[in-house]
Amino acid sequence: MTADVVVTGIGVVAPNGLGTEEFWTATLKGVSGIDRISRYDPSGYPSPLAGEVLTFDAADHLSSRLLPQTDRMTQMALAASDWALADAEVDPAAVPEFGMGVVTASASGGFEFAQNELQKLWSNGPEYVSAYQSFAWFYAVNTGQISIRHGMRGPSGVLVTEGAGGLDALGHGRRHVRKGTGLVVSGGVDASLSPWGLVSQITSGRLSRSADPERAYAPFDVSADGHVPGEGGAILVLESAAGALERGARIYGTIAGYGASCDPAPGSDREPGLRRAVELALADAAVAPPEIDVVFADAAGVRDLDRTEAQTLAAVFGPHTVPVTAPKTMTGRLYSGAACLDVAAALLAMRDGIVPPTLRVPDQAADCPIALVRDTAREMTVRTALVVARGHGGFNAAVVLRAGPDSN
Template identity: 90%
Template sequence: MSGHTVVTGIGVIAPNGVGTEEFWAATLKGVSGIDRISRYDASGYPSPLAGEVSDFDAAGHLSSRLLPQTDRMTQMALAASDWALADAAVDPAALPEFGMGVVTASASGGFEFAQHELQKLWSKGPEHVSAYQSFAWFYAVNTGQISIRHGMRGPSGVLVTDQAGGLDALGHARRHVRKGTGLVVSGGVDASLSPWGLVSQITSGRLSRSADPERAYAPFDTSADGHVPGEGGAILVLESEASARDRGARIHGTIAGYGATFDPAPGSAREPGLRRAIELALADAELAALDVDVVFADAAGVRALDRIEAEALAAVFGPYTVPVTAPKTMTGRLYSGAASLDVAAALLAMRDGVVPPTLHVPDQAPDCPISLVQDTAREMTVRTALVIARGHGGFNAAVVLRAAPDGDRPGTP
């Protein structure tokens, strides 16, 4: 593992669990966080379901000064970054400020904050609009607020590639680590379930219109008609292996490979780019397809997109071979938070030797020749995992994760 980029901290906030261990316990039990939207009356919307984070109290994590400055998305990202740094046993105040960076992903920015301020503008007038609107809505606000909170002034950035963003952020963060930045906080957290955010997502045509939480999001199923949106995600702490070992850090695993591609224009006869992204990630990790123990799928929940993903996996691994799972069937698709949450789940699967299940796929489509881990968790050794993600507009990303040596893995003597 010499010279590799390792993960030393994980912070999770998800619809089925606030906190890493809470999320993981619920996920292994098949507990879903998908239900009817509760924060407002969504009965008039064609897609009334979502994966809401219902038990997060921002006031319990952030100061009263910070709360009015931040969108719900940022409040959750700040909490997750605190938890990730605590998990990594890192005190940012003790490290060089220019030796720490922040790279996050965002798909929509602070939509809920922006909606509230627009309502004030049109109902009360411009003098009632918060000055914080100038940045609280912005795609890069999570990066900025995490950086300010922890005094991290090293190389930083934001990736805006929809669902692929959680992997693209990690890939970019790994580049910074390789160039000498000692520690990078990275990942994605999104929260765009306000009425304005929901309407914007409905226009994509990819949201399920079902009102049944157990049938609305059924990726790779013959009945798949879209996905359920969700909020939350995961923040990770990345370090060089040398840095982690120098301070005696616990290592969750290694980001061994990363690949990203872009699909050809609609109507093109060229192959979609997902297969190429997977092959690039495997080549970057210097691994063969046979080395992969499990795949965490993108799981679009749209028949045509599910077929493309399954065909790519079958082409790389062979039909019905490597186990494939989509735990996001318990959370909904979290946009920039989805893939980073899958990375967290893959690292936990390595730690505990168990693969989380995919729910609600009773009739797997015959044109999706993959070996789904369905309904119940599967105990198995996981040393190498592939996480794949796609964003609306043609983004494809893949990350290969490798388990840490036994002496470095959480829970080992």
């Protein structure tokens, strides 16, 4: 029998809350962190809105030595890893260094750091470019910096599958725990809202062009015209259930199932791969569709992608059957950080017996036959949840979560 892998610690950096409980309180109240970009004047860009983490000051959480070496996404990831380990009541110094690993996801790497150094190169010359540029931009830098900070020298890695990356990282981290690594820090954090990062995202054609925070990013709505980008994410602590119980840890829940797939090439007559990812995760968890209490949706905010997801969920669970929610309507799509934040929200929903709402869907499209939890949170028992994620480029992932012993 394969060992269960559980979540014992959560660290969150989100546009609507810094820290797990602040994020969760805001999310249940329907507080949105989406607004006009404040770090520079976005009036020259067709997509001026984003989910910024306005309350995060890296100097409050990291040493002055680390600040010039790291991109904003890495600074957030380091803070979130500190909080997750503290939440799990784990002192890394007391754990064998080869018994701890790190697996994170990244969709873009350190874009803001890279832009700043390229500006120095263009404006002043190569001698003004920081030596830290050699690694601060890299996709794997969050994994590396977390492992260095906490002395974690066990199996590690990074997954680059855009919005699906957070779930892929958790699936990979779960595999390491099952193979005997005592503890794995896993999740995703992204922060690509600099002008260069924003322009890169605009080229996908999937960003909303609305300048109204109350109307932009309306997934599954007839008016959906794209998503709003955001920054932040979540870092989780994964352990074997046996190890967590032995040390008396609080258990949020079990990562019971994981599945991944890829979409066929554009123009193919084959169906998208999302349903296969969902069914693989359900089979891996040995869970039948009626056992799922709630689905945390990918919620692309693009009409055809919303239709595909909604019809996939309707095909698996039945039309308008299982409650579906998309709390990322309060944060924007955080790319590699989005799905991990949904996993954190699902675990907290299990703990507290309440499902967060989806905002800004006043006129749900008829071709999206799902039972959306809209506008206000819904009190209900959540024992089993499905989290779905997709990444630009055809990546699909799904994770099934089971409630922990301390859940409501």
